[in-house]
Amino acid sequence: MNNACPLCETDSKEAFSRIDQRYLICPKCDLTFVNRNDVLVPAQEQLRYELHDNSIRSKGYLNFLYRLINPINNFVKDKTKNGLDFGSGPYPMLIELLNEEGFKNIKGFDPFFQNNLAVWNENYDFITCCEVLEHVNELKKTFENLLGHLNSGGFLIVSSGIAPEKSKDRENWHYILDPTHISLFSEITIGWMAKKYDLTFEFLEKDLFIFWKK
Template identity: 35%
Template sequence: MNCSLCSGSTSWFYNFRNMDYYKCGACSSVFLHPKYFLSSDEEKARYEEHNNCVDDKGYQKFVSPIVNAVKERFSIDARGLDFGAGTGPVITKLLSDEGFSLELYDPFFWNNPEVLESTYDFIVCCEVIEHFKDPLKEFKLLRSLLNPGGVLYCMTEVYSEDRDFEKWHYKNDATHVFFYHKDAFKWIKDNLKFSRLDINGRLIELER
């Protein structure tokens, strides 16, 4: 089986709850075998369990790295997209309060395909990319939606070899199917022709 991001060769890595995970020998990422993916209905039901209230102060603090990065880089006349906005689009709420304009897209909760026909100065993608069942397809789409010089802001937990995968809470969510190593983001930058990559903890910036 080849990696669903970079097409590198993979090997069996771990079994959790009778589900098999594989590791890519090229980009070093870890991913769930597709035969264990939830159905769309199961996936949506899991997301509906999330208690993502836009007015929750803890939730607002959690997304603050993306909010602050956008505010530092762009003025309010920049056009943004909240991709994978979920049930509580708190980033859009916080940036809108500052005067920014964002469109919302989520295949389950904001299924507005028309917004994918425009381009944007920035895209925010918070706790979304680990859900990508076809990460190469999704990152190609995201790059195509950026204007030249535009920035894709992602937040996720980055996998590394020093993590104890058995104890890593991030894998326990059945909707988390792809865990990116820093080498995976380097591969995305180089192969999808982004001009800049910056990894700062959970915050990843890819500039077109």
């Protein structure tokens, strides 16, 4: 069985099980991840995502998205800069809102709903990952691909639940109840990623952080 961490490839041990998924914790980067033999098949995964109706402008959802849009407005004064929303979901609401904020060059990519491979022909000044990276299976490859398409001085802004510090608290963490949440970061993981890839990082909120490419 392959117990390699999907982020740093270190052999990891099973820490706990919930329902029918086994979870491992990486001793090196502290990523919590679902045993890749236990993840949903893509068709089941897509069905779950289709349940997320992100076309409705509820106040709560807009507030949630503005947690990313406000810092982008602060950091990016030139509205012609290139942006990419990675994992844009069934409806590209974040892109729509960024367009309303005046950003003119925002593209979206989603392997299930907007598999537009042409987005990888260019580089970006900023990339958004709003509740996306925790769903990613090939995390190392995906993260390196995103960094590879980020311009120098650009940033990757990520919203994702941050795992409790203690492994026993992760077992009871509500965030893992979603079976599509298979790659879970802790604060240690974020620090490890920044060091490994020579990025600066900053937590804007507990579950919202930015990596800056030097």
